[in-house]
Amino acid sequence: MSAAPATGGTGLIGTSVLRKEDDALLRGRGRFLADLRLPGALEIAFVRSPHAHAEITRIDCAAARALPGVVAVYSWDDIRDTVSALFLEAEMRIPDQVREAIKPLSRLQPVPLLADGRVTCVGQAVVMVVAEDRYLAEDAVELVEVGYAPLPALVDPLDALAPDAPAVVPGTEDNLAISVEGRVGDVDAALAEAAFVVTERYRSHRYVASPMETRGVAVTLDPRDRSLTVFASTQTPHRLREVIAGTLRVDPDHVRVTAPDIGGGFGQKGVQYVEDVLVPYAAHRLGRAVRWIEDRTENLTSSSHAREQVHDITLAADADGRLLALRDDAVLNLGNANLTGLVVPYNTLTHVIGPYVIPALDLRVRGAVTTTMMATPYRGAGRPEAVFAMERAMDRLARKMGIEPHELRARNLVRPENMPHRTGLMYRDGTTQTYDSGNFPELLRRVVGHLKIDEIRERQRTGDVAPGKRLGVGLALYIEGTGLGPFESGSVTVLPTGRIRVATGASSQGQAHQTVFAQVAADALGVPIDRIDLREGDTGVIGHGVGTIASRSMVTAGNAIHLAALAVREQVLADASGLLGTAPEDLEIVDGIVRPVDEPEAGIDVAVLAARRAPLLVPGTSTGPGAVISETTFFKPPTVTVASAAHGAIVEVDERTGKTEILSYAIVHDCGRVVNPMVADGQVTGGVMQGIGGALYEEMEYGPDGQPRSVTYMDYLVPTAAEAPPYVLDHIETRSTLNPLGVKGLGEGGAIAPPAVIANAVEDALGPDHVHITRGPLTPSRVKDLLRAASSARH
Numbered sequence: 001m002s003a004a005p006a007t008g009g010t011g012l013i014g015t016s017v018l019r020k021e022d023d024a025l026l027r028g029r030g031r032f033l034a035d036l037r038l039p040g041a042l043e044i045a046f047v048r049s050p051h052a053h054a055e056i057t058r059i060d061c062a063a064a065r066a067l068p069g070v071v072a073v074y075s076w077d078d079i080r081d082t083v084s085a086l087f088l089e090a091e092m093r094i095p096d097q098v099r100e101a102i103k104p105l106s107r108l109q110p111v112p113l114l115a116d117g118r119v120t121c122v123g124q125a126v127v128m129v130v131a132e133d134r135y136l137a138e139d140a141v142e143l144v145e146v147g148y149a150p151l152p153a154l155v156d157p158l159d160a161l162a163p164d165a166p167a168v169v170p171g172t173e174d175n176l177a178i179s180v181e182g183r184v185g186d187v188d189a190a191l192a193e194a195a196f197v198v199t200e201r202y203r204s205h206r207y208v209a210s211p212m213e214t215r216g217v218a219v220t221l222d223p224r225d226r227s228l229t230v231f232a233s234t235q236t237p238h239r240l241r242e243v244i245a246g247t248l249r250v251d252p253d254h255v256r257v258t259a260p261d262i263g264g265g266f267g268q269k270g271v272q273y274v275e276d277v278l279v280p281y282a283a284h285r286l287g288r289a290v291r292w293i294e295d296r297t298e299n300l301t302s303s304s305h306a307r308e309q310v311h312d313i314t315l316a317a318d319a320d321g322r323l324l325a326l327r328d329d330a331v332l333n334l335g336n337a338n339l340t341g342l343v344v345p346y347n348t349l350t351h352v353i354g355p356y357v358i359p360a361l362d363l364r365v366r367g368a369v370t371t372t373m374m375a376t377p378y379r380g381a382g383r384p385e386a387v388f389a390m391e392r393a394m395d396r397l398a399r400k401m402g403i404e405p406h407e408l409r410a411r412n413l414v415r416p417e418n419m420p421h422r423t424g425l426m427y428r429d430g431t432t433q434t435y436d437s438g439n440f441p442e443l444l445r446r447v448v449g450h451l452k453i454d455e456i457r458e459r460q461r462t463g464d465v466a467p468g469k470r471l472g473v474g475l476a477l478y479i480e481g482t483g484l485g486p487f488e489s490g491s492v493t494v495l496p497t498g499r500i501r502v503a504t505g506a507s508s509q510g511q512a513h514q515t516v517f518a519q520v521a522a523d524a525l526g527v528p529i530d531r532i533d534l535r536e537g538d539t540g541v542i543g544h545g546v547g548t549i550a551s552r553s554m555v556t557a558g559n560a561i562h563l564a565a566l567a568v569r570e571q572v573l574a575d576a577s578g579l580l581g582t583a584p585e586d587l588e589i590v591d592g593i594v595r596p597v598d599e600p601e602a603g604i605d606v607a608v609l610a611a612r613r614a615p616l617l618v619p620g621t622s623t624g625p626g627a628v629i630s631e632t633t634f635f636k637p638p639t640v641t642v643a644s645a646a647h648g649a650i651v652e653v654d655e656r657t658g659k660t661e662i663l664s665y666a667i668v669h670d671c672g673r674v675v676n677p678m679v680a681d682g683q684v685t686g687g688v689m690q691g692i693g694g695a696l697y698e699e700m701e702y703g704p705d706g707q708p709r710s711v712t713y714m715d716y717l718v719p720t721a722a723e724a725p726p727y728v729l730d731h732i733e734t735r736s737t738l739n740p741l742g743v744k745g746l747g748e749g750g751a752i753a754p755p756a757v758i759a760n761a762v763e764d765a766l767g768p769d770h771v772h773i774t775r776g777p778l779t780p781s782r783v784k785d786l787l788r789a790a791s792s793a794r795h
Contacts, residue, residue, distance in 0.1 A: 012523040013741075016678035020514040020529075030261045033216040033233045034293050041218065041289035042071055044279060045137035047127035047144045048302060049119035052706020053154070053168070053371040056117055057147035061127060064140040069132040072286060073140065074278075076114040083281060084247045085110035086274055090239055092341040095430030102426060104346075105179040109169060109338045109369075113247070113274045113281070119148070120168050120336035121373050122708055123302035125274055130282050130290065153706030157333040157368035158310060168336060168369045177338040178345050178367030184424035185360030190325035194316035198396045203775040204385040204755070206308035206333065207698040209378045210718055211509075213263025214294035215303055217276055219283035227254040228280050233262050235270040236547030238505055241539045243272040244280050255280070259537035265509035266690070267377040268303055270549040271340060300716055301708050305700050306378030308333035309348065311389035315397050323412045325360040328352050328389065332367040332382075335374035344375070346428035347382030347481075352390050353423060355440040355479050355644055356412040361424065371706045379690055379751040381550070383480060391476035391756035392773070399768050405760065406448050406475060413440040413477075416734070427481065431639040435479060437734045443646035443668045447475055450666035450728050451648045468655050472765025475648035476756040481640035482671075482745025483555025483738075489545045490560025492521055492568045493630035496614045498592065498607025500525065500532045502565075505545010506557035507537035511747060512679045513553065519675055520558050520741070524565035525572075526589030527606065544634070551643070551745025554675060559739045560635035567631035575609045575629070641736040643744040645669040647688075647753035649725075651761040655787060658780035660696060660762055662725035665754075669729070672736045672744035680746055681729055687750020688727070693719045694751075695758040699777050766790060 024030060061073040087110040094106060115126045127144050131137035154160045154168060160175040168175055191197060218231040228250075234240050237257040245252040262269070275292060283290040294303065314327040330348055345365040352363065398408040414421045414435060421435040456473045458464070465471045491503040502521045506513060518532035535541045536557075546556070573584040576594040580587070580602065588597050595603030606629075613627045650663045667684060674680050697717040701709045710716035735742030755776055762783065763773045770790035776782075 010523045010526060012519040012529060013673070013675050015519070015676065017515055017519055017529060017676055019512045019679065020518060021512060032213055032261045032263055033218060033231060036218055036231055036260065038218055038220060038289040038291060041291045042130050042132060042282070042286065043134040043137050044282060044290060044292035045129050045134060045141045046125045047129070047141050047146060049115065049122055049124040049126055051119055051148050051150055052122050053151040054119050054148040055151065056115060056119065056126070057149050059127065060145040063143040064129060067136065067140050067143060069136040070129065070140045071132065072130040072282065073144070074114065074128045075126070076112050076116045079113065079281065083113060084249065085112050086243070086247060086272065086277060088243065088272055088339050091271070091339065091343060094342065097430030098426060098428060102181060104342060105176070106341050107172070107177040107338060109177065111274065111337050111339065113278050118170060120371050122706060123298070123373060124336070128278050128282065130286065153704065154370045155372060155702045155704060155706055157308065157331045157370055160368040160370045161331065161366065168371055175369040176366060177334055177369050178332070178342065180342060180345050180349055180365050182349050182363045182425045183361060187325045187327050187360045187362040190360040191314070191316050194324050195319040196397060196401050197314065197316045198393055198400055199314040200393055200396060201774060202311045202313065202389040202392050204307050204309045204388050205776055206305050206700045207694050208300055208305055208700050208716065209266040209268035210299070211264030211266055211268060214296060214299040215269060215273070215275070216293040217279040218289070218291040219280045220289045221283050221287055223287065225254065226284065228256070228284060230255060230257045230280055231260055232257055232276060233269055234259050234276070235265040235507055235509060235549055237507055237537050237539050238545040239547060240272050240276060244277055247277045248281055248284060256540045258540065259507045262509040266379045267306070267381060267549065269509070270547065271304060271376045296713070297711050300700070300711050301373060304376035305335060305373050306375050307385060307694065308375065309385040313389045313393050315393045317397060317401070321401055321403060321408050321411045323356055323358045326353060326358050327362040330365045332365065333372065333375060334367045334369050335372045336369060337374040338367060338369065339374060340376050342428055343377055344382035348386045350425055350427055350433050350481065351383045351479065352386035354387065354390050355414055355438070355477050357414055372702055377549070379687060379748045381748065383478060383752045384691065384694070384755055387476060387478045387752055388756045388759065392759060395474070395760045395763070404453070406444060406453065409477060410441065410444055413444065415441065427639060429485060429639055434639065435642045436737050438642060438644045438670060439732060439734050440477065440644060442732055443644060443670060444477060446668040446730055447646040447648045447666050450730070451475065451650060456650060470653045470655060470765040472651050472653065472761045472763070473648065474757050474760025474764055475646060476753045476760060477646045478644065478752045480551065480643045480745070480749055480752060482551035482643045483637050483641050484550040484552050485556070485637050487546065487634045487636045488552070488556030488560050489542050489632065489634050490557055490564045491542055491630065491632040492561065492564040493628060494568060494572065494606055494610040496607065496611040498531060498605060498610070500527060501535065502532055502561055503535045503542045504557040504561060505542055506548045506553045508548065511548065511553060511683065512676065516554065516675050516679055517558065517561055520562050521565045524562050525569050527592040531592060551748045553747070554743045555641060555739055555745050556635055556637060558675070558743060559741050560633045562741055563635060564631040564633040567633065568629055571629050572606055572609055575612070576604055579604060638738055641672065641738045641744045643671045643746060643749055645749055645753065647757045649757045649761045651758065651765055653762060653765045653783060658783035658787065660758070660778055660783060662692070662758070665725045665727040667727065667729045667750070668732065669746070669749060670732045670734055670744070671746035671749065673733055673742040674731055675743065677731070680731065683746050684729060684750040687748060688754055689719055689724060691751040691754025692723070692758065694777060695755040696777050696779065
């Protein structure tokens, strides 16, 4: 599919329209989950495991049940006969092409809603307490007695794959839950011919999405048919509906899921958890409204983690610096459950090659189950880890060759004239991995220009740096498959009032959907943007949807809305044609008025046309009673469309304290056609700050006993506005050829490169001949350790 003209004449696409959402939010009129008032609602708290790995020897809930105000206390034995284990079927589907071609291992792992005889991580839910208020529920939690017989903890994924490692999941032989491979060409032969080879081990550390708003679920029950209305802080309402219905064994039509305003998701709220089902279970069983709001410690310890991977990577080039081969053997820490299948492993496999031409590939990614909190996709979803390994290896290879890191990259980038570019790998949707469009050399050229690398090198050579400080520069490039299918929904209806109602299965967590989807619809229809009303994140509004994950909303939902709006436009023109006596092709819509192109004063408002179709208002109209001007479309992308970017940073490292200061950060980004530049800038900038957080501050560290050491914000550091560095953000547009709007996803992109960029820059500052950075975060204490090690090596 080629990109098609998408405008109805308003020129809204490409304009920085102010966010429609902001007025209500800034005035305190947002409606987040904790703002919902459900009279008489019960509150839930959980007994959670204090052990990483243990057999449960007994559970005594008698004292908790006897506490006045406690309504119910449930263990797994109390509910096992009426519910199913949690299983995310949508995440586990593997296309037949992938299954047949590469035969991946993806061990399915249903998870009991409450611990079934064994706990496998600190924070796992063991008992659910339902009480008249949260205070009573928390008091009752303290009265539940649970006996544990501790078992050995397994924290490191490499240790978990050792032949003698005990199996974490009962009934399994080992801890290997995922294995996927991809091969192109003859890597061994390429390595034998290579002039330069580097082999390194890089580790991406574990961290947490940490959204401002924690998770939560509130449920009401309709006593007439016992249907459930579920209010959830979720990115995927339709998937959650299916999971709740399947797990509770009820009809999906009796479950409505709606997402109110959401204070950030970042992937952590894109999967479904046991609490998402247990709260509806309690409401259904007790016949009352029930609510659970996660506290911050629960969020840090019992919501999903991400990022922990170990890469053994080998990269080879010929004497001219042309890449010949890449071998990468990666191991992921899946935590105590594999709920999302091949998503992160396959993303890592297909993104480690980056924007480069590499003739021979030997790639393997395995996932290990451990006694830590489960890992699921988090903004970037396997790509930041892959980019960290590859871009660090590129820097090491450039140093070995004695050339500038940006020069090595320039020699190996896929050229725009060679688009579409096929890597030879199979993507996880079953298609051949293809870069549909892009201009990677231009990304690199611009970021090098923004960084003024020649000037930095001169300052390094002449010592033009403050005493006790070291100056460094680093960069990284990446590609990102965006707009993943299988589909998304879009509905457009012209109401008799003249308002335009737009609905979609996507669900916003801050991405300005109210604004950008209104721009798309208004542009296609030719109506003012203030006439557009968006409804999303509600299974009662539109029956089918996937949700907002995987940098997909504008690509999938945006194009569905665009196509639906174009279809509605044709209906409007057809109706107006009969009234105006003008052929549809000779009509235009300007500011909501349908008019002949050559007689603009003789127009009719779309509201009049919609009213003529309204039931009973105009009997005998040609369209028939009950007809409305409306269209629902499901956009199914043929495969992902590839976004890309180059990032760079100039850093200054304090030799005395080990503190790294980012003096300047540069981003050159390509997300295809930009619908709203201001919103796009905000999305990328937010992602960059999360990436900087992972590079310099954030780490969810576990001790060898499996105890998390970062359970509050005293220990788990996140960047604030004060840590935001000076930056320059630049866009290029190479439009996607795979959707009518020509757009690519951008929500995750900003977070992908910073860990690699900053590691490269800090190593450059400290002296790459003596310092080798293999992991983050680059905290002051870790940088001081690197400096001490370098000093010892020199002496």
